[in-house]
Amino acid sequence: MKVILMFDDGLEKLSRQGIVICLFMILSLAVVSIVLRWLGASMMWIDPLVRHLVFLSAFFGGSLATKSNVHIKVDLLTKLVERSSSKIVHWLHANLISLFCFITTLALVKAAWDFFIVEREFGAPAFLDIHSSWLVAIIPFGMGLICLRFFNQLLIGVFSGDKL
Numbered sequence: 001m002k003v004i005l006m007f008d009d010g011l012e013k014l015s016r017q018g019i020v021i022c023l024f025m026i027l028s029l030a031v032v033s034i035v036l037r038w039l040g041a042s043m044m045w046i047d048p049l050v051r052h053l054v055f056l057s058a059f060f061g062g063s064l065a066t067k068s069n070v071h072i073k074v075d076l077l078t079k080l081v082e083r084s085s086s087k088i089v090h091w092l093h094a095n096l097i098s099l100f101c102f103i104t105t106l107a108l109v110k111a112a113w114d115f116f117i118v119e120r121e122f123g124a125p126a127f128l129d130i131h132s133s134w135l136v137a138i139i140p141f142g143m144g145l146i147c148l149r150f151f152n153q154l155l156i157g158v159f160s161g162d163k164l
Contacts, residue, residue, distance in 0.1 A: 001159050008067070008152040011145065015063040022057035026050050045127040052135050059142025066101075066149040091157070098154035105147035112140035 033046045081093040116136050123132035 001156075004152055004155050004159070008149070008156070011063065011149060011152065012067055015060045015067075015145065019057050019060040019064065022053045022060065026053050026057070029053075048127050052138060056138050056142065059138065059145060062142065063145045063149050066146055066153065069153075095154060095157045098150055098157055102147060102150040102154055105143055105150055109140055109143045109147050112143050116140050 029046050029050050033042070033050075036042050036046075081089055084090065116133060116139070119136040120131070120133035123136070126132045126135055
């Protein structure tokens with residue numbers, strides 16, 4: 001259990017530092033782009049890079065939301081379960097949601113990886129001679145990060161004794 005919690009803390013730090021770095025780069029590049037436009041110059045690669053950094057920061061934010069259990073969810077069943085006083089029902093509910101989310105994100109990671117493989121084969125350099133497959137790699141990386149968070153959440157929920 002201690003290893004799982006340490007791994008989860010590592011994912012938390014990665015997500016927090018990743019989102020801070022992305023936001024710093026987004027703001028810095030946006031300011032540079034604005035100043036260059038005032039001066040009548042531009043670097044065509046800044047805008048696409050900023051868009052991809054926004055995409056990456058969304059995945060880091062999704063990872064943080066998963067840890068805090070504030071991710072997008074349907075609360076219909078949750079409202080019914082909250083009325084129950086049974087700790088077993090609450091434990092089952094939380095762990096079944098984590099299991100379903102883990103399986104769903106695992107399928108999305110597989111689809112994103114397949115997309116990355118296709119892009120690696122048929123893609124082309126996008127900007128700054130960065131191959132488009134490296135830009136697409138943000139998707140399997142981000143979904144994988146969220147998937148790992150759900151997997152950790154499931155393991156913590158199953159093995160923690162305070163839920164029952």
